[in-house]
Amino acid sequence: MNLVATRRRPQGWSILRYLALGALCLAWIYPFLWLVSASLKTPIEIFAKGLNLLPDTPVWENYVRAWGQAGFSTYMLNTVIVTVGTVAVVVFHTALTGYVLGRYDFVGRKLVIGILAATLVVPAGLTIIPIVDLVSALGLLNGHWGIILALAGSGQSAAILLYAGYFRGLPRELEEAATMDGAGFLRIFFNVMMPLAGPVTATVTVLTFLAAWNAFLIPLVFTFGTPGLRTLPVGMLAFVGTNETDWSGMAAAATISLLPVIVFFFFVQRYFVEGIAGAVKA
Template identity: 60%
Template sequence: MLTRPGNALIFLGLLLLGVLWIYPFIWLLSASLKTQPEIFGSGLGLLPQEPIWENYARAWNVVGFDRYFLNTVLITGGTVLLIVVRSALAGYVLGRYKFIGKKVLIAVFVVTFFLPEGYTIIPVVQLTDQLGLLNTFLGVILGLGAGGQVAATLLYAGYFSGLPKELEESARLDGAGPLRIFTQIMLPLSWPITATVVILSFLFAWNTYLLPLVFTLSEPEMRTLAVGMTAFVGENSTDWPGLAAAAIIALVPVMAVFIALQRKFVDSIAGAVKQ
C-alpha cells in the first residue's frame, strides 16, 4: 500500500500529464480569441489581451461554415447509422454462426484493416460514379460507411460470441426467428459495443478529409467542415485566428457525443478487459 507522500507524487505526476495532454486544446481555444499578430507575438501565453469574438462570427458566416456544418451533420449521421447496422449484422453472423471459410474471411478482414484510405479511394470513386452518386450526399455516405469498417465488425463479433447460447434457444422455443432474435434480444444487449462503434464512427466520419474532398471537388457547397477548413488557407497567407475558431466549432459536437456516451464506452472497455 502506497504511503501518503507516494500518493501525492502520483497525483502530481498525473496532474502534470493531464496538463500536457490538454494544453494544445487550451492553446487552440486561446488562439481563436486573439488577433493574428498576437498569436505569434505572445509565445506560450494563453490569455488574450482582449477576446476577439468576431473570429467565430467570421468563421461561421463569412466562410460559409453554417452550410458546411449542416453538411457534416447529415453525412456523419447517415454514415454512423449505416456503419452500426451493417457492422452489427456482419458481427452477429461472424460471432454466432459457423460456416465454411469463416476463419479465412476474418483473416481477410484483418488484412484490409491495415490498408490506408488512399489505396482504395480510386475504386470507390469509380464505383460511386458508375452508380451516378459521385456528387451527392448519398454517395459520400456510402463511400464512408460501406467500406471495410473492420474494427466495428470485429467488436460486434467478439461481443456476440461471448453471449450464452441459452438466449437464442429460449427465443426459438418462443417461436422467434433469426431476425427477431437479433433485433429484440442480441442488439439491445450489445448497447455498450454500439456506443463504442457510434463514437468511433462519429469521429471517423466527422473528421475525415480525403473522401469528402474528392467527392465534392465539383460541388463546393457540399463540403464538410474538415474540407471547409482549407478556406482559411490562402496562397500567400493563412487566417490563423479564423482557422482556430473554425477548429473549435468543429470540436464541440465531437466532445458532446463523447460526453453523452462515455459511460457506455468505458463499460465496453471494462467488459473487454474482464473477458
C-alpha cells in the first residue's frame, strides 16, 4: 500500500503542477486575448461585456479602418524600415566597441566601462533634447535615418558590455593565429570574432528588435512635423480624438502591431535562449 501511494504521489503532484502552470499561463496571455477580442467588438460592446471574450458578432471592419483609414499600412512600413536599420546599426557599433573594450588594454579602459555602466540608470527622456539637436545638426531630422540613428545611438550600453564580456573570454591564440596569416584589425573582427559571437549577437538582435519596434518617445518627437514617418506605436494616437476615443479601432491597430513581434519571437526564441545562456556563460 505504501509503495503504491509513494508511486502515485509524484503523478498527482505533476498534475497539480501542470494545472497551476496552465492557470498562470492563462492569466499571462489573457490581456492579449482580451485585446484581440476587443478588436472584434463595437466600442459600446467593449464596455458592456467587460471581461467576456466572445463578441456577439465579429466586427472585421475595425481592422479595415485601422489598416486603411488610419494609415497603419504606412506606419507598418515605417516601423519595419526603422527597426531593421536600428538592429543593423546597433549590432555593428556595439560589437565593434565591445571588441575593442574586451580585447585591448588601453589607458582609461576601466573608466569607459564604468561610464557605460553608469548610463544604464539614466532615463531616456533626459537625453532626448541633445539627441534631437545632434540629429538636426546632421540634417537628418525629417527622415528615417534620423529616427534610426537616434534609436541606435542611445541606451546601448548593455549590448556593448555584453559583447565586451564575451570577447574578453575568447582565447588570445585566435587573434595571434590570424595575425600570423596576415589578417588586419577589421578582417580579424569580421572573419574571426563576429562568427564566434553568435550567441551574443542573437541576444542583442532580439532585444534591439523589440525595443525599436515598440519605441514611442523618440519616434513621437521626430515625427511631429512629418506624420507620414510615424511608426506603429505613435500611430495609435490617431484613434484618440478631442471628445472621444475609437477603442475598437485602437485595439485592432494594437493587434496588428503585436502580431509581427509574436511571429518574430516565435521563430527566434531558440536563438534568444541560446544567446542568453551563452552570454551568461561567457
